[in-house]
Amino acid sequence: MSYIRKDSGSVELADGIRNLGFQDADVVTDFPPHSSPRDAVERKESAAEIDDSVYAQVEPYAGMPKEVLLLYSSQARYRVPREVLFWLTVCCTLALVAVTVAIIALSPPCLGWWQISPVYQVYPRSFKDSNGDGVGDLRGIKEKLDHFHSLNIKSIWISPFYRSPMKDFGYDVEDFRDVDPLFGTMEDFEELLAEMHKNGLKLIMDFIPNHSSDRHRWFNLSRTRDPLYEDYYVWADCNATKKPNNWVSIFGNSSWTYDEVRGQCYLHQFLKEQPDLNMRNPAVRKEIIDIIHFWLSKGVDGFRMDAVKHMLEATHLRDEPQVDPNKPPEEVTTEWDLFHDYTTSQVGLHDILREFRAEMEPYSREPGKYRFMVTESYDYEEVEKTMMYYGTPLVKESDFPFNFYLLDLPQNASGLWAKHLVDLWMSNMPRGKWPNWVVGNHDRSRIASSAGKMYVGVINMLLLTLPGTPTTYYGEEIGMENINITADQVQDPFGKYNLSNSRDPQRSPMQWNSDMNAGFNNLTNITWLPVHPDYKSVNVEVQKDSEGSTMFQYNFLNSLRQAELPFLRGWFCYVQADANIFSYLRELDGHKEAYLMVLNFGKQSATTDLSSVRELPDQLKVLMSTNSTNNGKVFQKSGIQTAAGEGLVIRYSTYTRFHPSHSTECYVSEKACYLDTVGILYKC
Numbered sequence: 237m238s239y240i241r242k243d244s245g246s247v248e249l250a251d252g253i254r255n256l257g258f259q260d261a262d263v264v265t266d267f268p269p270h271s272s273p274r275d276a277v278e279r280k281e282s283a284a285e286i287d288d289s290v291y292a293q294v295e296p297y298a299g300m301p302k303e304v305l306l307l308y309s310s311q312a313r314y315r316v317p318r319e320v321l322f323w324l325t326v327c328c329t330l331a332l333v334a335v336t337v338a339i340i341a342l343s344p345p346c347l348g349w350w351q352i353s354p355v356y357q358v359y360p361r362s363f364k365d366s367n368g369d370g371v372g373d374l375r376g377i378k379e380k381l382d383h384f385h386s387l388n389i390k391s392i393w394i395s396p397f398y399r400s401p402m403k404d405f406g407y408d409v410e411d412f413r414d415v416d417p418l419f420g421t422m423e424d425f426e427e428l429l430a431e432m433h434k435n436g437l438k439l440i441m442d443f444i445p446n447h448s449s450d451r452h453r454w455f456n457l458s459r460t461r462d463p464l465y466e467d468y469y470v471w472a473d474c475n476a477t478k479k480p481n482n483w484v485s486i487f488g489n490s491s492w493t494y495d496e497v498r499g500q501c502y503l504h505q506f507l508k509e510q511p512d513l514n515m516r517n518p519a520v521r522k523e524i525i526d527i528i529h530f531w532l533s534k535g536v537d538g539f540r541m542d543a544v545k546h547m548l549e550a551t552h553l554r555d556e557p558q559v560d561p562n563k564p565p566e567e568v569t570t571e572w573d574l575f576h577d578y579t580t581s582q583v584g585l586h587d588i589l590r591e592f593r594a595e596m597e598p599y600s601r602e603p604g605k606y607r608f609m610v611t612e613s614y615d616y617e618e619v620e621k622t623m624m625y626y627g628t629p630l631v632k633e634s635d636f637p638f639n640f641y642l643l644d645l646p647q648n649a650s651g652l653w654a655k656h657l658v659d660l661w662m663s664n665m666p667r668g669k670w671p672n673w674v675v676g677n678h679d680r681s682r683i684a685s686s687a688g689k690m691y692v693g694v695i696n697m698l699l700l701t702l703p704g705t706p707t708t709y710y711g712e713e714i715g716m717e718n719i720n721i722t723a724d725q726v727q728d729p730f731g732k733y734n735l736s737n738s739r740d741p742q743r744s745p746m747q748w749n750s751d752m753n754a755g756f757n758n759l760t761n762i763t764w765l766p767v768h769p770d771y772k773s774v775n776v777e778v779q780k781d782s783e784g785s786t787m788f789q790y791n792f793l794n795s796l797r798q799a800e801l802p803f804l805r806g807w808f809c810y811v812q813a814d815a816n817i818f819s820y821l822r823e824l825d826g827h828k829e830a831y832l833m834v835l836n837f838g839k840q841s842a843t844t845d846l847s848s849v850r851e852l853p854d855q856l857k858v859l860m861s862t863n864s865t866n867n868g869k870v871f872q873k874s875g876i877q878t879a880a881g882e883g884l885v886i887r888y889s890t891y892t893r894f895h896p897s898h899s900t901e902c903y904v905s906e907k908a909c910y911l912d913t914v915g916i917l918y919k920c
C-alpha cells in the first residue's frame with residue numbers, strides 16, 4: 237500500500253482513505269537532526285522501503301501498515317501488556333472450565349418429572365363424560381386439565397382407551413394402535429396429548445403386553461393356524477372336559493378354554509376373552525416393540541406395564557402345587573388355591589421387560605423427553621420379587637415397580653403396621669433407587685371405604701410426606717367413597733364371578749360439583765355406574781377453597797413436598813412407632829428447616845413423648861394438622877397430642893441432624909447436602 241503526504245499535514249492512503257492519525261506523527265518533535273519522519277515519508281513511496289530506525293521513534297497511529305506496526309509490537313511496553321492479557325484470558329478460561337466441571341461433578345442429578353410430581357391415575361370411563369353417553373372420554377379429560385393444575389400434579393396415567401370389546405373395560409385390547417370410539421378418536425387423543433404437553437403435563441399410557449382381546453386380529457389368525465400367527469398365543473392339547481393342567485385364572489376357574497376352531501385349548505390368566513400372548517415367540521415380542529414405538533413416536537411420556545408377572549409360563553405345563561393339598565382338585569378354582577410357581581415370575585421375564593425398556597431409551601435421549609416405565613406386579617409378601625423390576629445397576633428396567641404394600645394399611649391400621657409396610661419397601665429397595673407409594677387404584681377399594689373416612693387425611697399425609705413418588709387414584713384427593721353395587725348393577729366381570737370381588741364400587745363417576753351427576757355428565761341422566769350419593773358435599777367445587785377439606789390439605793401437602801428440599805432430597809428417618817403412632821422425620825444436611833410427622837393411625841387419641849430425641853427442639857409448632865383447628869398449635873416434645881386419625885406436620889429449625897447417630901433408622905436415595913449461604917445443593 238502507498239500513501240501520500242498532503243499539505244494539510246494529514247496523509248491520504250493511495251486508495252483515497254483519509255488518515256488523520258498520521259497528524260500525530262507530524263507533531264513529534266524529537267527527530268534526529270538529519271531527518272524527519274515527514275521527509276522520510278515523502279522520500280519513500282512504499283512502506284516496504286521505510287527505514288526501521290525512523291519509525292522506531294514515531295508514536296503508533298491508527299491505520300499503520302503492517303510493517304510499521306511490527307516495529308512497535310515487539311517493544312516491551314506493548315508486548316508485556318499483550319502477553320499479560322493473553323495469559324489472563326487463558327487462566328480465566330481454564331478456571332471457568334474447572335468451576336463448571338466441579339459444579340457438574342458436585343451437583344446431585346436433577347430429579348425427573350416422574351419423581352417430582354405425584355402420579356395421578358385417571359380411569360377414563362369415570363373421569364368426565366363430554367358427550368352424554370354415560371361413559372367418560374378423552375375430550376372429557378381435556379376439559380378437566382385445570383384440575384391437575386390446581387392440584388400441582390404433572391404426571392397423569394390414563395387407564396386403557398384402546399379399541400376394545402370392553403369385557404374387562406379396556407384391558408382386553410382389540411387393536412393396540414387405535415382408540416375405542418367410546419373414548420373418542422385418534423385425533424382426540426392427539427389433541428389431548430398436545431394440550432397436556434402445552435400445559436406441562438406428562439401422559440403415561442397403560443400398556444398390556446400379557447394378553448389381547450379374543451377379538452384381536454392375531455387371535456383369529458392363530459386359531460385358524462395361519463402359519464405366521466399359529467404360535468402367537470399359548471395353545472395346548474386338550475378337549476372340552478380335560479384341561480391341560482390345574483392352572484386357574486385370576487378371575488376364577490380354569491385358565492384354559494377349549495377353542496373349537498383350532499381344536500386346542502388356549503391359556504388366559506384373566507378372562508377367557510383375554511387370551512395370553514406367547515411372549516416366548518420373538519415375533520410376538522417384535523409386535524409389542526412396534527406398538528411401543530408407535531405410541532412413543534406419538535409423544536407419550538411413559539407406560540404403566542400391566543400384569544407383567546404373568547407374561548411367561550413354564551413350558552412343561554405341570555400342575556401348580558395346591559395351597560391346601562387336601563382340597564379336592566375340582567374345588568381348586570381361585571387364584572388363592574394354588575402356588576403360582578409356573579404361571580408367574582418365570583425366568584426370562586425381566587429380559588423381556590429390559591428389552592422393552594431398551595427400546596424406549598433412544599426416545600428418552602431427546603432433550604426434556606424422558607420416557608418413564610412403571611410395572612404392575614402384585615407379589616404380596618414376596619417383596620424381593622417386586623424389587624427385581626428395578627433392574628440392575630447396569631441394566632435398566634422400570635423406573636419403579638408399583639409399591640402396593642400400603643394398600644394393606646387399612647386392614648390393620650396402627651402405627652406399627654404403617655411402619656412395617658413402609659419399611660418393607662425401604663429396607664428391600666436396591667440402593668439408590670426411588671421409592672413410590674400406592675394407596676388405591678381401579679382394582680382396590682377406596683381409602684375412605686377400607687380405612688374409614690376419618691383416616692383419609694392421615695393416609696394422604698403419609699403418602700405425600702414419605703420419600704419417593706406418591707400415586708393418587710382419581711377422587712382420593714377429595715376422599716371419595718366406594719359406591720354400593722347390587723348384583724343387577726354389576727359391570728365388572730370379576731364381580732360377575734363373585735359379587736364381593738367386584739371392582740365397580742371404586743370406579744364410580746368423579747364428583748366434580750353438586751350439579752346433576754356430580755358434574756360428570758351434565759348432558760343426559762346416564763352414568764355407566766351410579767354416582768355416590770354423598771356427591772353434594774364431597775366434590776371438587778365444594779372442597780377446592782375450603783380450608784380443612786381433603787382437597788385443600790392434599791394441595792397444601794403436595795405443594796410443601798415439591799417446594800421443600802427435605803421432602804424431595806432429604807433423609808427419611810423413623811422416630812417412633814406404636815399401636816397408634818407412626819412418627820418419622822425428613823431432614824437434609826445443611827438445611828435449617830426439618831420436618832417431623834406424627835401420624836395417628838390408631839383408634840384412640842395419643843400423647844407422644846419424644847423427649848429422648850435430643851435432635852428435636854423442646855417446643856414443636858404444628859405447621860399443618862389434618863384437623864385444621866390444631867394448625868399453629870405448640871407442643872412440648874414430651875407431649876405431642878393427636879386424636880385418632882389425626883396427622884401432624886411439624887416444622888422445626890436446627891442444624892443438628894438426626895441421621896448421623898441413627899443410621900439404621902434412616903434412608904436416602906441419593907445423598908445431597910445444602911449450602912444455606914448460597915442456596916445450592918451438592919453431593920456429599
Ligand code: GLC
Pocket residue numbers: 404407408444506542543612678679
Ligand atoms: C391389571 C389391571 C386390571 C385388569 C388386569 C387384566 O391387573 O389393573 O384391572 O383386569 O390387569 O388386564
